[in-house]
Amino acid sequence: MSAYTLKRIDEMETAFGGGMRLARAELGVASFGMQVEEFPPNFDQYPEHSHSEDGQEEVYVVLRGNAE
Incomplete structure (x- = not known):
């Protein structure tokens, strides 16, 4: 079984004023990009x-x- 990393979104480092979470870096992903972005209504x-x-x-x- 391979190792895995579990991380809550609200625990991830933010960028661009907090609207983006750097999921790739936080999870140690090396083969593709990944971010969590939060947008207002x-x-x-x-x-x-x-x-x-x-x-x-x-x-x-x-x-x-x-x-949409």
Whole structure:
């Protein structure tokens, strides 16, 4: 059985004024990126960007609230 790390989101180091949690660093992940981001209700200012040049994809999972 492989080792694992258990960490509560509210215990993770924050960045960018507390709106982002550095999950990758906190969990010791080396093979892919991972962050936890918290947005206020009706937030629509997330920067448009693309990873088509680097061949990476992003996956968003809503933990609370809803999204369109």
